[in-house]
Amino acid sequence: MTRARSAQLYSNAQKLIPGGVNSPARAWDSVGGDPLFLKKASGSRIWDVDDNELIDYVCSWGPMILGHAHPAVIDAAVEATRSGTSFGAPTELEVEMARRVIDAVPSIEVIRFVSSGTEATMSALRLARARTGRSKILKFNGGYHGHEDALLVEAGSGLANQGIASSAGVHPEYAASTLVAEFNDVDSVRLLLQANTGEVAAVIVEPIAGNMGVVTPEPGFLEELRELTREHGVLLIFDEVISGFRVSLGGAQAVYGVMPDITCLGKIVGGGFPVGAYGASAEIMSEVAPLGPMYQAGTLSGNPVAMAAGIATIDELSKPGVYEGLRATTDKLADGLIGVFDASGVQAAVNRVCGLLTVFFTGNPVFDMRTASATDREAFGAFFHGMVDNGVYLPPSQFEAWFVSTAHTDADIEQTLDAVKKSLPA
Numbered sequence: 001m002t003r004a005r006s007a008q009l010y011s012n013a014q015k016l017i018p019g020g021v022n023s024p025a026r027a028w029d030s031v032g033g034d035p036l037f038l039k040k041a042s043g044s045r046i047w048d049v050d051d052n053e054l055i056d057y058v059c060s061w062g063p064m065i066l067g068h069a070h071p072a073v074i075d076a077a078v079e080a081t082r083s084g085t086s087f088g089a090p091t092e093l094e095v096e097m098a099r100r101v102i103d104a105v106p107s108i109e110v111i112r113f114v115s116s117g118t119e120a121t122m123s124a125l126r127l128a129r130a131r132t133g134r135s136k137i138l139k140f141n142g143g144y145h146g147h148e149d150a151l152l153v154e155a156g157s158g159l160a161n162q163g164i165a166s167s168a169g170v171h172p173e174y175a176a177s178t179l180v181a182e183f184n185d186v187d188s189v190r191l192l193l194q195a196n197t198g199e200v201a202a203v204i205v206e207p208i209a210g211n212m213g214v215v216t217p218e219p220g221f222l223e224e225l226r227e228l229t230r231e232h233g234v235l236l237i238f239d240e241v242i243s244g245f246r247v248s249l250g251g252a253q254a255v256y257g258v259m260p261d262i263t264c265l266g267k268i269v270g271g272g273f274p275v276g277a278y279g280a281s282a283e284i285m286s287e288v289a290p291l292g293p294m295y296q297a298g299t300l301s302g303n304p305v306a307m308a309a310g311i312a313t314i315d316e317l318s319k320p321g322v323y324e325g326l327r328a329t330t331d332k333l334a335d336g337l338i339g340v341f342d343a344s345g346v347q348a349a350v351n352r353v354c355g356l357l358t359v360f361f362t363g364n365p366v367f368d369m370r371t372a373s374a375t376d377r378e379a380f381g382a383f384f385h386g387m388v389d390n391g392v393y394l395p396p397s398q399f400e401a402w403f404v405s406t407a408h409t410d411a412d413i414e415q416t417l418d419a420v421k422k423s424l425p426a
């Protein structure tokens with residue numbers, strides 16, 4: 001396996017782009033080594049610029065739930081492109097797309113499309129502040145919600161790796177207005193809400209945490225969060241940028257039966273194009289301009305090519321049996337991993353939901369950021385490189401989810417487990 005062309009491009013890129021990448025999670029800082037530069041992808045497979053073929057469990061960090069270059073999505077996007085790529089005026093595609101998302105996600109009555117997950121959460125916070133007239137926000141340790149100032153506190157994933165509690169350049173007053181509780185610990189939320197009575201606009205949570213690695217909500221956690229926020233007049237925001245359209249068509253709220261006040265979407269909703277969205281009841285959304293006083297706008301929002309890809313993606317996901325299949329594939333992989341680790345005496349916790357899993361190198365259960373941090377990151381780095389050398393592309397970090405798509409086959413899983421066996425000696 002040569003990587004000469006990737007190495008050359010990385011060296012050039014580092015002179016032109018900070019760290020050679022346009023998003024930090026793409027660099028291999030936490031596992032060491034030079035990132036692969038990719039040139040094409042199809043189904044469950046990616047190819048780098050040196051023509052190495054790998055099974056992909058990054059899947060663009062979630063959007064490619066149907067696998068890469070799905071024909072229905074590509075056809076829809078190409079057809080839309082031929083009619084013009086942006087108008088800055090309303091289109092029928094936006095209405096069709098809004099109808100589909102609103103039909104799928106139970107708590108959303110009215111939706112606004114934006115161009116990224118960050119924009120969705122940023123706008124959701126503004127909406128919560130507009131609605132309540134309060135300014136503080138409560139988030140969870142290890143929860144990542146994009147790179148908006150108020151949310152770059154104890155933000156998991158890329159930041160956790162670098163040991164940065166928050167980012168440089170964040171307005172200190174924004175950071176100070178953010179309270180941080182522990183995931184799966186409703187008492188930590190209760191104490192903070194009591195100490196800040198009447199000041200907290202919203203609690204924002206990934207209902208299934210995906211940015212400390214995959215961590216599922218313990219029974220009752222989301223229900224109690226719902227009750228507690230209602231008691232305190234605090235809006236509950238579900239950041240379903242990862243879980244939306246992944247664990248079911250209606251996201252985590254449909255799976256757990258807990259309804260947030262505001263939902264944020266991203267990743268899958270754009271079918272591989274830059275789309276985010278936030279939605280809520282018609283009453284809450286009536287705050288948003290031009291209907292209400294909260295301003296939020298976007299030149300490329302509701303972009304027709306992206307809407308066409310999103311519609312095609314949701315239509316594919318709406319076909320019978322899709323999520324049953326995705327869940328079965330995820331289970332096969334997770335159970336297979338546990339089997340290999342057990343047989344070789346490797347201590348690992350494998351957390352999973354439909355379409356997502358994380359292998360944590362630890363003998364203990366992982367249920368929040370503190371337990372996620374107590375994992376053997378050096379072991380993960382060695383494992384990661386072993387997997388890439390054996391043709392499997394994983395997220396280059398202990399604190400990320402592996403993304404499984406509907407294009408991953410049983411043969412892909414077998415090949416992945418073979419690669420695991422070969423990687424364990426490392």
Ligand SMILES: *Cc1c(COP(=O)(O)O)cnc(C)c1O
Pocket residue numbers: 115116117118119121144145146147206210211239240241242266267276
């Ligand atoms: C990826 C992510 C975001 C940010 O989305 P971008 O499109 O990268 O801005 C927000 N919230 C969660 C849960 C995410 O995983």
